[in-house]
Amino acid sequence: MTHAPTEGSGAGDRIADPWGARTPYGPEDAWPVRIDTFLDGVAEAQVDRWVHSACVLCSNGCGLDIAVAGGRMVGVRGRAGDRVNRGRLGPKGLFGWQANLAADRLTRPLVREGGALAESDWDTAMDRIVQRSRQQLDTPGPGSIGFYTSGQLFLEEYYTLGVIGKAGLGTPHMDGNTRLCTATAGQALKETFGTDGQPASYTDVDHADTIFHYGHNLAATQTVLWSRVLDRRRGPNPPRLVVVDPRPTPVAQEADVHLAIRPGTNLALLNGLLREIIEHGWIDRAFIDAHTVGFDQLAETVGSYDPERVARICGVPADQVREAARILGTGERLLSTALQGVYQSMGATTAACQVNNLNLVRGMIGRPGCGVLQMNGQPTAQNTRETGADGDLPGFRNWDNEAHIRELAELWNVDPIVIPHWAPPTHAMQIWRYAEQGSIGLLWISATNPAVSLPELPRIRSILASEGLFVVVQDAFLTETAQFADVVLPTAIWGEKTGTFTNTDRTVHLSERAVDPPGEARSDLDIWLDYARRMDFRDRDGKPLISWHDAEGAFEAWKACSRGRPCDYTGLTYERLRDAGGIQWPCNDQHPDGAERLYTDLVFNTDPEVCENYGHDLLSGAVTTATEYKASNPAGRAILKAADYQPPHELPSEDYPLLFTTGRSVYHFHTRTKTGRARQLDQAAPDAWVELSAADAERHGIGEGDLVRVESRRGRVEVLARITGIAEGTVFAPFHYGYFDTGGAEPDGRPRAANELTITEWDPVSKQPYYKVCAVRITKGV
């Protein structure tokens, strides 16, 4: 491993120490500032200007300035005044920007000619897309066009895409890779609180006396937030820490109680924790009576999950379950967080709802140190969800509420029948299925890499390669996915375009253009504005449907769409964001400086006229009707939903005796499209691996560093083995690695993408794929 030199106070060697130096603090104190800087080969005095931005390499959204010298990006520096990071940056933030300068950026549009991609020009490329769009619209109609976008673009881009899709083309088939990372977070918030929107704030770390990280390897996923937790842990009156993770992650090693459960058993554990808390009377009965519905049903459902039963299902000691429940049950200020260990595993939405329920039965929400963070995985996933570029409607509107559809129709001046709202918008896995079956003939993929990130890659590659499917890919690099495209559009990325984005705790940042994009690359916004012009989308009065021409115009249009909804942006302007840095939504007349926490008045968004959907049966995902929802009369109270644990569907067998789970490296993001092109990050973790326990390694005659083959019913990988303290019977692989840097779009000799193995299956409510539970076998050698 080579370590790069870094500069700036507190930076040190941030590959070896991803979290940097400690700045301990106590409850009620402000988190101390620590400014992290990395300049590549220039001194601070040589920097021409610092350009206001924030980091897009995880969902934390750390405020930073981009250093520009001689018209080039030369480094980054954390913003001391930013509420999210107080000057800090993680290793991805410090080093990841170098991908902008990579030699293999796409600089011209590519079109498929005679089976191969050839350089072309914008007119040719856009004409092909427009021609194919018109054909599809003609026969069989808008339902034959699908969009698959990202959690890495800007709000303005998503909103423009959303309006094009929903009011221009009128297709229900729009989703993003947010389905893979954050769909369960959004859905669990809707089921419990009525709408999406994070109840808590990052500042709750400052106040909490008890922190619960469930399936959330914070040390790798949001390094700067983990620094905040560590600083509390090293300061006076540190919070107690309970962690659930099958792996001995740095977060698990720091914990007071670490429950290393068997993958796929979350709901049994959570039901058990709730049962202990209820049995011991660690609940806030007055809060439950006044501000929730469904407690009796919850208590009845969890009643049979005694610690011994939980221990049997989850593979952890019963006393550990008791001890975890005692800590969670006796704190005064409880902050709970969840991520992919919950969202990508069996019973995802139900389990995420139980995390909400833990805080609700304890009456710990809406005040300092008390709350829930249903984390996002990607930097701008929150905006995909807000603007309706995924399987939601803009402004958290309810597809099943005619009044909400009328609001959108009036705003866009289109007939309500144009806006698809006859069923929930199509989820990503179904979009891919329609493409596989041929009823979607045009699939437009932006800023994501499904040929590495979707489950069961052999299937995904065959869909992308299918004859009848016209694939458009918008990206900065020739990704594995782009290599299958019919048209590739080169994009400007972060630092080369202006726009806003919103992090997990509702903090909105403005990110400004620091340098010009390479060659002919254009922003995703400009591409979609150009498409709308070429398609000549019109409103009911014959005026252009898309009336804006730049990012700030799109932001103003979005503000109008958000007005009066929970994610109200009407009090924000580019100017304010430029001056003040990050500001949390809602920001409006009522909350002119933004709202630190939601639900401080303990009135939740469950009123039938407010809520984003009417909820689901948690076992099946069956939709609750408006009539049924109204009859349950939540009326501003939170909804305590419960269900029984169901075992995973693909369990270990004689042929495939081990459980397989996936996750991430602290040095990489998504499919390494950027981080694999930043020298320090690439060198820190250059190749794929699998982790297994010492007992399993011995059983299979495997030593540290051996080349092993891991196989599932769907595919195989051949990677190096690491022997770790992971729970026995479980095998882990990072999901970042594909083939762009080993020669192509697919395995050439040695397959290494974790998703060669994963299963095509998803949570019935959130439709998020189950990446964290399938069965595999392992053998030494290949």
Next chain:
Amino acid sequence: MHLANYLGLLHKAELHLADAFRQVGDHHAAEPDVYQLSHTFAGQCERHAERLQPFVDRYGEDAPSEPDRLHSELFRGIRSGGLGLLRDLQDLYLMATESDITWTMIGQAAQGARDIDLVEVVKACEGETATQLKWLKTRMKQAAPQALVVAR
């Protein structure tokens, strides 16, 4: 007393429905949600039949022999593709409707017969049948525009 006939009708309807769920699930295994939930629901239907069995036995002794005439056969085999899936789910929906209304009638009869045990069984099971119907409707509403308007 005709309660036995109706119990027999429901018992049979649940077993037929279990079988149909399994067939549809297996045939449409390329739709993972349909596959998994069909099997979950098939298990529910079988448990319903098991719980009805003691009552079928108890009331069956003095039953007039005409339960077969009451039973309808909706499901006559599986079909393929998007439209085939929709038709198969629709048959499941109609079959589940028969179970659903029969649970209601058995519930009424159980009250009339003051059979607390049977009332309890109806209470425990009829909600699951209602959820099966809700899921089928949800899935069909999602599939219908694509199958009927877009797919070739």
